[in-house]
Amino acid sequence: MTETPTTVEFTPERLTIAQEMIARYPQGRQKSALLPLxxxxxEQWGWLxxxxxxxxxxxxxxxxxxxxxxxxxxxxxxLDPVGKHVIEYCRxxxxxxxxxxxxxxxxxxxxxxxxxxxxxxxxFTLKEVECLAACGMGPVFQIREKYYMHLTRERVxxxxxxxxx
Amino acid sequence: xxxxILLEHIDVPGIETxxxxxxxxxxxxxxxxxxxxxxxxxxxxxxxxxxxxRGGAGFPMGMKWSxxxxxxxxxxxxxxxxxxxxxxxFKDHYLMKNIPHLLIEGMIISSYALxxxxxxxxVRGELMYVIRILEKAIAEAKAxxxxxxxxxxxxxxxxxxxxxxxxxxxxxxxxxxxxxxEGKRGNPRNKPPxxxxxxxxxxxxxxxxxxxxxxxxxxxxxxxxxxxxxxIGRSSGTKLISASGHIKKPGVYEIELGVPVEEFIYSDEWCxxxxxxxxxxxxxxxxxxxxxxxxxxxxxxxxxxxRLMTYESxxxxxxxxxxxxxxxxxxxxxxxxxxxxxTWNFSRFYHHESCGQCSxxxxxxxxxxxxxxxIEYGHGSMHDIDLLVDVSKKxxxxxxxxxxxxxxxxxASAIRHFRDEFEWHITNPSEATKPGAVFKGDMALV
Numbered sequence: 001m002t003e004t005p006t007t008v009e010f011t012p013e014r015l016t017i018a019q020e021m022i023a024r025y026p027q028g029r030q031k032s033a034l035l036p037l038x039x040x041x042x043e044q045w046g047w048l049x050x051x052x053x054x055x056x057x058x059x060x061x062x063x064x065x066x067x068x069x070x071x072x073x074x075x076x077x078x079l080d081p082v083g084k085h086v087i088e089y090c091r092x093x094x095x096x097x098x099x100x101x102x103x104x105x106x107x108x109x110x111x112x113x114x115x116x117x118x119x120x121x122x123x124f125t126l127k128e129v130e131c132l133a134a135c136g137m138g139p140v141f142q143i144r145e146k147y148y149m150h151l152t153r154e155r156v157x158x159x160x161x162x163x164x165x
Numbered sequence: 166x167x168x169x170i171l172l173e174h175i176d177v178p179g180i181e182t183x184x185x186x187x188x189x190x191x192x193x194x195x196x197x198x199x200x201x202x203x204x205x206x207x208x209x210x211x212x213x214x215x216x217x218x219r220g221g222a223g224f225p226m227g228m229k230w231s232x233x234x235x236x237x238x239x240x241x242x243x244x245x246x247x248x249x250x251x252x253x254x255f256k257d258h259y260l261m262k263n264i265p266h267l268l269i270e271g272m273i274i275s276s277y278a279l280x281x282x283x284x285x286x287x288v289r290g291e292l293m294y295v296i297r298i299l300e301k302a303i304a305e306a307k308a309x310x311x312x313x314x315x316x317x318x319x320x321x322x323x324x325x326x327x328x329x330x331x332x333x334x335x336x337x338x339x340x341x342x343x344x345x346x347e348g349k350r351g352n353p354r355n356k357p358p359x360x361x362x363x364x365x366x367x368x369x370x371x372x373x374x375x376x377x378x379x380x381x382x383x384x385x386x387x388x389x390x391x392x393x394x395x396x397i398g399r400s401s402g403t404k405l406i407s408a409s410g411h412i413k414k415p416g417v418y419e420i421e422l423g424v425p426v427e428e429f430i431y432s433d434e435w436c437x438x439x440x441x442x443x444x445x446x447x448x449x450x451x452x453x454x455x456x457x458x459x460x461x462x463x464x465x466x467x468x469x470x471x472r473l474m475t476y477e478s479x480x481x482x483x484x485x486x487x488x489x490x491x492x493x494x495x496x497x498x499x500x501x502x503x504x505x506x507x508t509w510n511f512s513r514f515y516h517h518e519s520c521g522q523c524s525x526x527x528x529x530x531x532x533x534x535x536x537x538x539x540i541e542y543g544h545g546s547m548h549d550i551d552l553l554v555d556v557s558k559k560x561x562x563x564x565x566x567x568x569x570x571x572x573x574x575x576x577a578s579a580i581r582h583f584r585d586e587f588e589w590h591i592t593n594p595s596e597a598t599k600p601g602a603v604f605k606g607d608m609a610l611v
Contacts, residue, residue, distance in 0.1 A: 026283070070348065073331070073351065092453075092510065094253050097410045097411060130252070133254065133291070133292070135252065135409035144293075
């Protein structure tokens with residue numbers, strides 16, 4: 001369950017990481033740290049609210065609009081609240097050749113939701129993504145940093161059961 | 166067995182760690198380059214190797230390096246393109262995950278050759294777990310004295326930064342990648358100026374693919390001539406091929422350029438043949454953007470000679486009867502695959518990934534997707550086929566970056582070689598829209 005943040009501030013550990021990320025880029029080029037910081041923010045809050053984006057903008061000393069235009073361009077960032085597990089399902093050709101569409105239909109039916117929706121218990125959000133660079137191991141989906149490969153109906157049952165515990 | 170340059174030690178347990186990699190001869194190329202060679206000497210060897218960029222465009226890496234502007238007092242940058250996103254391509258993912266130090270070693274050598282003191286590896290954001298593997302490898306290399314200040318007492322300093330993308334295919338285009346690395350939207354830049362003159366932060370920059378950079382160590386250790394001796398003619402060296410689709414053994418294979426396509430598909434050393442009981446129908450040889458080939462043009466050229474896995478042989482006959490090696494994303498289709506559906510799928514991909522900057526691509530990709538969708542779902546007309554060809558021609562060559570071409574080629578080639586399959590969808594909509602229905606026609610199968 002992701003909550004709307006009340007106090008927008010990185011945890012002390014993430015603040016250290018954020019400062020270290022900013023320092024990687026040449027002086028005056030701190031804006032380069034925008035994508036890394038947005039990933040870090042999404043890791044903490046689950047999604048990027050306007051307040052979170054404003055906070056990241058202040059850290060980098062850039063305008064809020066510079067953050068919004070980037071966050072809306074890149075598909076990995078969630079601009080609305082999401083469930084505990086975001087399933088990012090590959091819908092591109094090579095995965096489809098391996099039965100990706102059938103498995104995807106089964107997953108939608110199992111969760112009772114369509115792409116872009118979250119289950120009523122806030123456990124799963126389903127998102128369609130394009131090629132995840134794992135075409136030889138398709139069908140594939142990703143949850144956070146983990147790749148789930150060679151998907152079948154049975155494998156989907158196992159994964160959902162495991163994550164629902 | 167072909168020559169292995171990159172994957173020679175792939176099966177050694179623990180090869181992802183510094184200690185094991187070092188025991189297998191790792192980082193000896195850094196020692197050789199920094200202690201015995203000048204930066205220009207390294208560039209010379211890479212030029213002699215004749216290795217062509219492995220990201221897809223195939224531009225010789227040594228030549229790209231020699232274009233780098235070197236004005237006094239301005240920093241130069243090397244950026245590794247690890248934004249691997251071309252459908253059908255997963256070799257860089259495989260390489261970085263399994264042998265991260267091969268890339269780190271190549272980055273050190275390449276940065277030294279170019280005179281860069283801060284270099285970047287731009288990895289697609291979805292591969293966050295690979296980013297963590299690379300960061301660990303960098304920390305290990307630094308602890309061993311191969312990164313940081315005054316490396317091996319040579320006076321050369323280098324810092325490596327791993328940078329995550331955000332899920333945008335367009336950032337594999339080098340100028341979009343640089344924009345993205347500067348913290349902006351990934352809109353490709355107009356060229357000129359080329360990155361070699363004004364790249365990252367408006368400073369001279371070289372952008373190279375993971376596989377290209379990872380090869381630098383072998384070239385330094387063995388010499389450019391030894392590399393050029395592998396392969397055939399202007400297709401020198403080895404190439405990582407990502408094999409997927411309806412084959413017995415999908416995976417990443419390193420081949421010596423020049424292997425016959427037929428052997429690559431059917432030999433047990435590589436793809437192992439088409440899955441049981443099925444036949445080869447079509448091939449996308451170099452990632453989703455290259456022209457699709459029908460069965461009768463895959464293993465043989467138009468003149469009947471065997472087609473080889475080289476840049477030249479795959480493109481033999483131009484787009485009429487040939488295709489491209491591209492990124493080496495080798496997608497095999499058997500007779501159960503529907504070319505119309507796959508073309509619609511790829512079209513949707515390019516529409517989704519168009520950055521929206523140039524109108525022919527922004528509007529054209531969406532238009533093609535829509536038309537292909539209606540053909541696939543039984544609402545097409547014969548006029549739609551010519552319309553698709555027309556739209557694809559108007560995108561091709563009319564955009565700032567190659568995404569427009571990449572979107573146009575799969576559509577134009579599918580119609581060129583599988584027109585009867587499109588027509589069947591239009592004239593037999595009730596049959597064609599049945600689940601799993603595929604055109605049987607008189608198509609040639611191998």
